[in-house]
Amino acid sequence: MTDAAIRVTGLRKLYQGRPAVDGVDLEVHRGEVFSLLGPNGAGKSTTVEILEGFRRRDGGDVRVLGTDPAHADAAWKARIGIVLQRVDDLAQSSELTVREWVGSMAAYFPDPRPPDEAIEMVGLTGKRDARASSLSGGQRRRLDVALGIVGRPELLFLDEPTTGFDPEARRQFWGLIQGLAEAGTTILLTTHYLDEAEHLADRVAVISAGRIVEVGPPATLGGRAHAAATVRWLDRDGPRAVTTDVPTQVVRELAARFDGEVPELVVERPSLEDVYLRMIGSPA
Ligand SMILES: Nc1ncnc2c1ncn2[C@@H]1O[C@H](COP(=O)(O)OP(=O)(O)OP(=O)(O)O)[C@@H](O)[C@H]1O
Numbered sequence: 368m369t370d371a372a373i374r375v376t377g378l379r380k381l382y383q384g385r386p387a388v389d390g391v392d393l394e395v396h397r398g399e400v401f402s403l404l405g406p407n408g409a410g411k412s413t414t415v416e417i418l419e420g421f422r423r424r425d426g427g428d429v430r431v432l433g434t435d436p437a438h439a440d441a442a443w444k445a446r447i448g449i450v451l452q453r454v455d456d457l458a459q460s461s462e463l464t465v466r467e468w469v470g471s472m473a474a475y476f477p478d479p480r481p482p483d484e485a486i487e488m489v490g491l492t493g494k495r496d497a498r499a500s501s502l503s504g505g506q507r508r509r510l511d512v513a514l515g516i517v518g519r520p521e522l523l524f525l526d527e528p529t530t531g532f533d534p535e536a537r538r539q540f541w542g543l544i545q546g547l548a549e550a551g552t553t554i555l556l557t558t559h560y561l562d563e564a565e566h567l568a569d570r571v572a573v574i575s576a577g578r579i580v581e582v583g584p585p586a587t588l589g590g591r592a593h594a595a596a597t598v599r600w601l602d603r604d605g606p607r608a609v610t611t612d613v614p615t616q617v618v619r620e621l622a623a624r625f626d627g628e629v630p631e632l633v634v635e636r637p638s639l640e641d642v643y644l645r646m647i648g649s650p651a
């Protein structure tokens with residue numbers, strides 16, 4: 368099939384003889400926003416960095432844009448964009464400005480965005496002429512994202528891109544990702560923010576101890592869409608909650624009983640966080 372941007376079967380990676388990635392199968396379609404979720408140490412960065420060609424694997428088959436990243440050439444590298452979880456902080460000791468950093472990265476790509484455009488896309492225009500070493504933590508992370516997108520990648524890897532972002536920067540980043548996705552960019556993103564995954568991802572994979580637990584759209588993961596709902600309201604003698612498969616009927620009965628507005632009425636389904644915590648075996 369030609370619509371897979373990434374295809375992984377049986378991926379294994381050992382560190383000192385112990386598996387960090389233990390038989391992962393994954394398929395990311397072209398144009399898809401796909402998110403890897405999982406606890407610290409689950410194997411997300413290891414997996415992503417193997418796909419980027421940064422780490423060698425010990426087993427399994429990997430195709431990224433049709434090529435094995437372990438044997439990829441410069442032309443392949445020019446088609447992908449990378450935002451690593453941990454960036455070697457060359458910027459910290461450098462005299463270069465934001466614009467110079469982004470401009471020098473752009474030079475590696477055949478059809479880059481104008482550096483100012485990439486800087487604008489991450490909301491750093493006001494810091495364009497500032498030295499990279501003078502940026503705050505969140506600004507520094509935005510620069511990392513600008514460096515990842517300046518080459519107009521077909522496929523963008525983002526490993527915890529929004530760590531350190533303030534809420535406004537996070538929303539702005541979400542808009543940026545949606546814009547890139549609409550323009551056809553395939554995006555593989557890791558995050559610990561489940562609202563971020565829910566907002567951005569077409570599908571998520573939950574990975575725990577080096578294995579995929581489940582893959583699916585955030586709305587239906589873990590049977591969320593069909594799970595029993597909880598109806599909460601404030602009754603005359605205090606707060607009440609009923610878990611039910613027929614919440615509409617419960618609400619109709621309540622509306623009739625209260626003859627109008629039901630105080631503090633809420634209908635809840637399990638959140639992505641609820642099903643995620645259950646999947647990774649946490650006593651939520
Ligand atoms: N270079 C390395 N040498 C030895 N062990 C490593 C190395 N890199 C990662 N590991 C181990 O492999 C496991 C997976 O690490 P990885 O960085 O892939 O996790 P992660 O899912 O990205 O976690 P986080 O959410 O904290 O970023 C961890 O137990 C980690 O300690």
Ligand SMILES: [Mg+2]
Nearest residue numbers: 411412413452
């Ligand atoms: Mg990681």
